[in-house]
Amino acid sequence: MQREMKEELARLKSELTFKQTEAEAHSLRKPPASARKKQTQASQLPPQTPVGNGRVINSVLLDNPAFRTPMRPPPQVNRYAPSPEVSRKSSLLPGFVNAFDQSRQRRTKPVSKASQPVLNDNPFDVTEGSAERDSSPNPVSNSPPIIQHNDDILMDDLPGVNLDASHNIDQEVEDAESDTSEDHELVSGVPAPQFHCNAELTRIVLTHTYVVGKLPTLQLLVESAASTPDFSSAELFSSSITSILEVLSNTSGNFAYEYSISILTRCLLTILNTLRVNHLIPPMISVLNLLTALLRFFPDFHLSLLSYPESESDNRSKISVLLCQIVIELLDTSTTHNFLDTLSVEVFNLLESLVWNVPQNMVVKLSVFCCNRELPSILFHTAQSHSFLSRSTRFLALLFSYPKMYEYCVTNTTDTTEDGTPLDFSRTLNLDRLCSLLIDVHRDDPDAISMKNHILMFFTAFSLAHSDALNLLASSLVFIPSLITHVAYLSRPIWEEEDAEGFEPQFRPASLTIRALSKTLSLLHHIVFNATPSVNLPDKFLRAHPRAFNGINHNFIVAFGRLSYAAAPDWVDVEERRMMTGMIEMATELLELVVDGPEGDGVWLMYHDGPVDEAMDEGEMEREVIGPDTALCQS
Structure with a gap:
């Protein structure tokens, strides 16, 4: 056993x-x-x-x-392919x-x-x-x-x-x-593992290289630290780069991502300010591009960058103050350096990324750009290139896409006149210069056309922001005459050219010209009929500057008479004809504010085809223009 x-x-x-x-x-x-x-x-x-x-x-x-x-x-x-048998x-x-x-x-x-x-x-x-x-x-x-x-x-x-x-x-x-x-x-389509913010942040900062640069941005900054002339700047440079490297070395998920963002914000702003003080433009361009990339990749970086204060006693956003200083010191028309165009492109890229999709509680941080009186005089200077003006006006339109921006700007404006009274906000934004850019017929290249469209976008957003803003535009001596001049400028080729092929290059394609005409007419109609007190157009024509708006009364009658009574040209397609039909009522209402009675009948006869009975009364004219059914309903 x-x-x-x-x-x-x-x-x-x-x-x-x-x-x-x-x-x-x-x-x-x-x-x-x-x-x-x-x-x-x-x-x-x-x-x-x-x-x-x-x-x-x-x-x-x-x-x-x-x-x-x-x-x-x-x-x-x-x-592989087992057989059940x-x-x-x-x-x-x-x-x-x-x-x-x-x-x-x-x-x-x-x-x-x-x-x-x-x-x-x-x-x-x-x-x-x-x-x-x-x-x-x-x-x-x-x-x-x-x-x-x-x-x-x-x-x-x-x-x-x-x-x-x-x-x-x-x-x-x-x-x-x-x-x-x-x-x-x-x-099978199940989502990938969770996105590691710290690891991605480290990857972007370490591998970032400017488009035209040969060295990574961090390496360029390390080399620039030795180029700073004074010891204090070099010490700030070195300590900031050391802090950045310490943060980037902690890529584990346990390390606080918010803490990494805050340290990176402080260090990059310190480096940017040091570069500005010492006029080190090439590394400054790389830092601006890096900040733009971080803003586009990480939404949390947006809040951290705007909330970082200028100092303990100054609650303004440091990045806003820094960008204003860079524009005033390095983008002025009197400044000459080899990196002017590249620097302006990166500054506007960062500005647009900064003002894009800002939370409502952080909009007040952006009012620094509007309250600085020196900034608009440089951004909208007539000596700037058309590409520069196109970007600056687009930034202004984006800035006032937030309705609260007008209130913040009026509240925080500290500029005063010589006698101590608060400065008119229209002078702070330099609205008269924007109007002069809008009606300048010699600016006709694609960048200039884009600039004029952005100016119209800004005026529209500004008028919708607050009732006081609308009244401010209506009370201006140049704003309404500028819009009327621009309407006459855009409408001229539509009836004077035989077809769209005869348009000058600045009016091509014709659909964009008709669309810009519709936007300008809608803005003018909105300002005139919603302002308080009501706008007196004949008085505006009398008080308009004779040199800039010579013959404005005649141009108004011709342009708005065509829009009200003239038939659309045969070459206009269906979509463009629909837009022109929508402009008839607005143009007629504006025309009747200036010409009425026999003078208005004369304008109608000018664009009416065929013989007209002299004994035709006003009711018959109305039925002839708008149709018998509509006239019967109105009577």
């Missing part, structure tokens, strides 16, 4: 050794993603049929679980037969997930993750847990036998399955 037990134990040890060796050999291979290891209860399994090996074994040993052979399935091997071969080495292996039978009834026990404490648990389990906790059966794998090999837990090595092998198989599952999730 003892001899038989020793032989059986020796055989079991040999089999377990071969099992572990084979498992280690297959653990490096990933099982297919479709392989699912599911659990089932013992009550739903088919009856176990032991396979005899020709020996007579004592029934007492069979009933004792301590001597029961633990059967562990071999890891799955990648199989071909039986699987045994993974055991030839010459070894397990006497306690159970017969292979296929399940006749699928097992539901709700009945599967959760085997968290089982070292052989290789089930799928939480995505494959039910969200509610599953009851655990009191019977010994049994795991059924996809190859239908069954195994019971073996108490009293140390299988730590097998547990390690099983853990490697689980890791391999998780990798395969992640690849499957990416292919």
Whole structure:
């Protein structure tokens, strides 16, 4: 009896050794993603049929679980297009037969997930993750847990036998399955892992290189630190770069992203100010470009940059003050350097990124640009290039797209006249210069046309911001005459040219000219009929500057008479004709404010085709113009 037990134990040890060796050999291979290891209860399994090996074994040993052979399935091997009709071969080495292996039978009834026990404490648990389990906790059966794998090999837990090595092998198989599952999730369209802000911030700052530069921005700043003439600037430079490198070295998720942003904001603004003081323009251009990139990639950087104060006693935004100083000192028309165009482009890129989509509680930080009296005189100087003026007027239009901007600017304006009275806000923004740019017919290149469109956008946003802003425009002696002059300028080629091909280059394509005409006419109509007190157009014509607006009364009657009564040219397409039809009513209402009675009838006759009965009364004229049905309804 003892001899038989020793032989059986020796055989079991040999089999377990071969099992572990084979498992280690297959653990490096990933099982297919479709392989699912599911659990089932013992009550739903088919009856176990032991396979005899020709020996007579004592029934007492069979009933004792301590001597029961633990059967562990071999890891799955990648199989391509397996055929269901071909039986699987045994993974055991030839010459070894397990006497306690159970017969292979296929399940006749699928097992539901709700009945599967959760085997968290089982070292052989290789089930799928939480995505494959039910969200509610599953009851655990009191019977010994049994795991059924996809190859239908069954195994019971073996108490009293140390299988730590097998547990390690099983853990490697689980890791391999998780990798395969992640690849499957990416292919199936599941979102990628969470975006690591610190790591991305580090990547952008370390690898940022200006378009025309040859060195990374950080390396350029390190070299520029040695070019600073005074020791204090060099010390500020070095300490700021050191702080940036310390922040960038912490890319772990545990490091506070907000703290990284705040430190980076402080250091970059310190470096930018040092570069401005020492007039180091090439590295300044790179820093401006880096700030623009950070604003576009990280919304949190937007808030951090605007909220950083100028000083402890000055609550203004430091970046706003710095940009104003850069424009005044380095972009003035009297300034000459080789980087003027490049610097202006980067300054406006940063300005537009800064004012784009600002929270309402941070809009007040942008009022610095409007309250500085020196800034508009440089941004809208007539000696600036058309590309510069196009960018500056677009920035102004974006700035006043926030309705609260007018109130903040009026409240925070500190400019006064010589006698101490507050300065008119129209003079602070230099509205008269914008009007002169709008009516300058010699500015006709594409950048100049873009500049004029941006000026109209600004005037529209400014008039809608506040009722006082609208009245401010209406009370100006040059604003309304400028709009009328611009309407006459845009409408002239529509009726004087035979077709769109005859348009001068500044009026091409014709659709853009008609659209600009519609916007200008709508703005003029809005100002005239919504201002308080009401606008007296004949008085505006009398008080207009004779040199700038010579013949404005005649130009008004001709332009608005065409828009009101003249038929659209034949070459105008359907969409453009629809826009011109929408302008008829507005032009007629404005025309009737200046000419009425017999003079108005004369304007109508000028653009009316065919003979007209002298005895035709006013009612018949109205029916002739707007149709009998409409005239009947009005009467």
